[in-house]
Amino acid sequence: GENVEQHPSTLSVQEGDSAVIKCTYSDSASNYFPWYKQELGKRPQLIIDIRSNVGEKKDQRIAVTLNKTAKHFSLHITETQPEDSAVYFCAAPGGTALIFGKGTTLSVSS
Amino acid sequence: DGGITQSPKYLFRKEGQNVTLSCEQNLNHDAMYWYRQDPGQGLRLIYYSQIVNDFQKGDIAEGYSVSREKKESFPLTVTSAQKNPTAFYLCASSEGVSTLDTQYFGPGTRLTVL
Numbered sequence: 001g002e003n004v005e006q007h008p009s010t011l012s013v014q015e016g017d018s019a020v021i022k023c024t025y026s027d028s029a030s031n032y033f034p035w036y037k038q039e040l041g042k043r044p045q046l047i048i049d050i051r052s053n054v055g056e057k058k059d060q061r062i063a064v065t066l067n068k069t070a071k072h073f074s075l076h077i078t079e080t081q082p083e084d085s086a087v088y089f090c091a092a093p094g095g096t097a098l099i100f101g102k103g104t105t106l107s108v109s110s
Numbered sequence: 111d112g113g114i115t116q117s118p119k120y121l122f123r124k125e126g127q128n129v130t131l132s133c134e135q136n137l138n139h140d141a142m143y144w145y146r147q148d149p150g151q152g153l154r155l156i157y158y159s160q161i162v163n164d165f166q167k168g169d170i171a172e173g174y175s176v177s178r179e180k181k182e183s184f185p186l187t188v189t190s191a192q193k194n195p196t197a198f199y200l201c202a203s204s205e206g207v208s209t210l211d212t213q214y215f216g217p218g219t220r221l222t223v224l
Contacts, residue, residue, distance in 0.1 A: 009150070032210045043200065043215040044153070051210070089152060093209030096160070097143065097168065102152035 002027040002094030006101025013080050015110045023090035023101050024072040033073045034098070035064060036089045044089060048075070080108045113137040114216040116201050121221045123188070123195065131186045131219045133201035142184035143202040143213065146170060153200065159184055160207040188221065196223045 003026040013019050023033075034049035050057045050064045050073065057064050061080075066073040077084055085108045091098040114135045123129045133142065144156040155168030159178040173192025178184055184203075188195045199219045204211035 006152075034212065036215075043217050045215070046212055049212065096166070096207070096209065097155050097158050098209055098213060099155075100145075100153040102150060 002030060002092055002099045004090060004092050004094075004099045004101045006090050006104060008104060009102065010105045010107070012107045012109065015080060015082060015108055017080055019075075019077045019080055019084070019106055019108075021075045021088055021090070021104045021106075022072055023074070023092070024070075025092040025099075026071065027092070027094065028068075028071060030092045030094075032093055033064070033066060034091050035075050036091070036100075038087045038089065038103075040086075047088075077106075080106075082108050082110050084108050114201060114203055114214055116199075116216040116219050118219060119217065121219055123221060123223050125223060126190045128187055128189050129221065131188070131199055131201075131221070133184045133186065133216055135182055135184075135203045135216075137203060137205070137214070138181070139203035139205050139214075140181070141204045141207045141211070142178070143204075144168075144174070144176065144184070144186045145200045145202065147198040147200060147218075156186065156199075194223075195221055197221060 006023045031052035036044035037047045038044040061078045063076040087103045089103050090101040117132045141160050143158040145153040157176045159165035175187045201216040202213040204213045
């Protein structure tokens, strides 16, 4: 079945720096890769997703890149702000349900 | 995601008790899911349902049970067989049953065993 590995588990950056979180997956047939943001005590919320027919997708300061050959996809956050501090989860399809990575705790200090 | 509600927000259980967590959605979504979240473990799938009166086990179904008698409701029962039930429980739904469909999460229930 699908296996999703997410790195790093924690990431600390200064405000204004960029942050990159990477996920690898094992099933070459996977074709949908969402990213969720979860603030402390809140529900996970979808922030961006990518499907396998494109290599990159951007939404303001957030972008996701996909490398199907290497079976990895990454979340890029530019010009980080303190409100970007949260736990970020990647996911990939595993049979009939999504498989989530273990999460990355991003801390942005001002 | 505002159309998914979970109750209660906090729940305390004594050892040996069964407790039921509520999940309701008014989004007319076909699929519903239950996840368990522990620190450093990410989201682990307990059960999911793609249609009324049908549901499938996820990766950690032991000690849990569900029902899907109505499209909008997917309650989760944590039984006394679940040895370590203290966790944050998240319900989710998606419009269709494909893994290409976006999942929307409820606000969660934090269960603590006393």
